[in-house]
Amino acid sequence: MNAANNCGVNLGEMTVIGSGIVGLASALNLQRAGFKVSLLDKEGIAAGASQGNAGHFATEQxxxxxxxxxxxxxxxxxxxxxxxxxxRPKYFYRAFPWFMRFLLNMLPERRAQNSLAIKALNEHSIKEMKDLLAFCGCKExxxxxxxxxxxxxxxxxxxxxxxxxxxxxxxxxxxxxxxxxxxxxxxxxxxxxxxxxxxxxxxxxDPYQMCVAIADKFKALGGEFKVAKVDAIIEESQRVTILIDGEQKISTTKLLLTAGAWSKPLAKQLGHNVPxxxxxxxxxxxxxxxxxxxxxxxxxxxxxxxxxxxxxxxxxxxxxxxxxxxxxxxxxxxxxxxxxxxxxxxxxxxxxxxxxxxxxxxxxLPDSLPVIGKTKLNNIYVSFGHQHLGLTWSAISAKLVTETILEKETTLNMLPYSIDRFS
Missing domain, CATH: 3.30.9.10 (D-Amino Acid Oxidase, subunit A, domain 2)
Known part of the structure; x- marks a missing residue:
């Protein structure tokens, strides 16, 4: 994944919320960069779409x-x-605002721009995944x-x-x-x-075994994993407080939200109303x-x-x-x-x-692009909304969000993936 394995370098605490393939790849990459990483998930490793997807690295899409x-x-x-x-007929009215945005993204200029941003991620996805799996010892x-x-x-x-x-x-x-x-x-x-x-x-x-292999490498290098439901995220001065399981509090230096389909209410707490x-x-x-x-x-x-x-x-x-x-x-x-x-x-x-x-x-998301990068709050970042291509984009997303957090020049132009595009 081309992230430095900075042994002995301590960049501070990083908490990642969500242990699907995007969260796992990101947690391991941030760990290799020098962060002390904790991973939280309400169910367990790859408990959602990451274990049940078609297993297809769909760079043709x-x-x-x-x-x-x-x-x-x-x-x-x-x-x-x-x-x-x-x-589902009963759900149509709840989904109506999403579909209005979806229709707008059918306009030729928007569709062309979104396609270029999809292709940019696709062009790097398999190489980054090969590097990640080689590091985890599971190229097969x-x-x-x-x-x-x-x-x-x-x-x-x-x-x-x-x-x-x-x-x-x-x-x-x-x-x-x-x-x-x-x-x-x-x-x-x-x-x-x-x-x-x-x-x-x-x-x-085996999509599930791929996630397990990444999680095992993460834990072997000192990463911590905890099953916990995140109820609230609160920015406090130079720290971030996470309220879990209704009563416990976790304090961390930085936070990355990779909770997939469950990311919307947490993003709203950060000031972002994401469709x-x-x-x-x-x-x-x-x-x-x-x-x-x-x-x-x-x-x-x-x-x-x-x-x-x-x-x-x-x-x-x-x-x-x-x-x-x-x-x-x-x-x-x-x-x-x-x-x-x-x-x-x-x-x-x-x-x-x-x-x-x-x-x-x-x-x-209605434009078929994920949100990757900074939020309105200091020290809080996001990587979710990967639609049908979470497996495909997981490793390149991990690289991009790590580069963003380290304030390095990013491999891709991050503007198409900014959460601010929905402001």
């Missing part, structure tokens, strides 16, 4: 989620309980075999349009025939007519070996299949319903018929009850 093509799909999204993009947890986007019966004109869109955006991508797709992945269906092969993409066979929404993502973890060597996403079915160490993960969908509503098991189960269509020899006799259903919360 350079386009903001605010896409004008969504507009004509919105009516059926609101009523289809199993559609790839759903808003990152596979760099690329990924596939497959098409079933689409016209060659439509496929070429998608290929040109990615290629023109600077993404390394190859257009493949169905036969070429099956030469890469023989278990895929004969009904696949074309594919896009993203060559500079990676995946992990953060929780996208509810689902997966179905099946015990079968998909016989794939890379993630395979479906253009038509809007989901992704990732080969994992303990089976095959079927993931995707976006649901807006807040942090409190229970999961909908059917939204996880609906992946299996699609997996059977793409991998007929693997899942022919599979049943959803053989697998494990999961739901997690992606912290999403």
């Amino acid at each position: 350079v386009f903001p989620l605010a896409n004008p093509s969504l507009l004509h799909q919105l009516p059926w999204m609101l009523i289809d309980p199993l559609g790839p993009f759903r808003i 947890l990152l596979h760099l075999n690329g990924s596939l986007l497959v098409f079933e019966g689409n016209s060659i004109k439509e496929v070429e349009r998608e290929w040109r869109m990615y290629s023109n955006a600077g993404v390394d991508v190859e257009l493949l025939t169905g036969q070429q797709v099956r030469e890469l992945e023989p278990s895929l269906s004969e009904h696949i007519s074309h594919g896009l092969f993203f060559t500079q993409v990676g995946h992990t066979p 953060l929404e929780a996208e509810r993502g689902y997966h179905l973890m099946m015990p079968q070996d998909a016989k794939l060597s890379r993630p395979v996403a479906s253009y038509n079915r809007k989901f992704i299949i990732t080969p994992m160490a303990k089976g095959t993960r079927l993931a995707g969908t976006v649901e807006f319903g807040g942090l409190d509503a229970p999961m909908s098991p059917a939204r996880a189960d609906c992946f299996l018929p699609h997996a059977k269509a793409l991998l007929p020899t693997v899942f022919t006799n599979a049943n959803a009850n053989d697998g494990t259903r999961w739901m997690g919360f992606r912290p999403s």
Whole structure:
């Protein structure tokens, strides 16, 4: 990660709130820089989206989620309980202000600017993650075999349009025939007519184990971890006081907020009203070996299949319903018929009850960019809102926030990621 391991240098106390992949990478990087770091989380290491994501380092995803093509799909999204993009009807009015901002980010100039900021993070993400995992002694947890986007019966004109869109955006991508797709992945269906092969993409066979490996290295180097619910953050003179579990107080020199989808109320205490929404993502973890060597996403079915160490993960969908509503098991189960269509020899006799259903919360901002850097308060910093790309951006985010805290020249221009953009 290119952070100096300043043995013997004490830069003071640093408390990091949130132990997802972004918080873990940041805590370790700050520790290497010379801070005495404590890590707090209300549940445990990688208890949220960081353990249940698709495991895909999606550097090909350079386009903001605010896409004008969504507009004509919105009516059926609101009523289809199993559609790839759903808003729970009872939650619509609560999410309405977020969607108004989302619509504004469909404007061509904003969309182009946001895409450049996404690409800037993507260009550094895999290198920084490779460095981080090498430091943690677990390089085997990152596979760099690329990924596939497959098409079933689409016209060659439509496929070429998608290929040109990615290629023109600077993404390394190859257009493949169905036969070429099956030469890469023989278990895929004969009904696949074309594919896009993203060559500079990676995946992990175990997102949770990746988080555990980083946490273990953090603790081995003297980092402290505590399960605690943070109720309040108070800046006091040159110190920061954290109220935990309703009564205990922790005092620290500096603080970094990386609480993902739960960051909004804490950021508000710091004077920042951030338009953060929780996208509810689902997966179905099946015990079968998909016989794939890379993630395979479906253009038509809007989901992704990732080969994992303990089976095959079927993931995707976006649901807006807040942090409190229970999961909908059917939204996880609906992946299996699609997996059977793409991998007929693997899942022919599979049943959803053989697998494990999961739901997690992606912290999403309407411009598809995270907030990374300073806040209005001295000694308090943020890194959250990484939407679908928390795994992808975790290591580069850790580097950027460390550079900011150390008041060094940052690897990237930090203006697009400033929390002040929502003031």
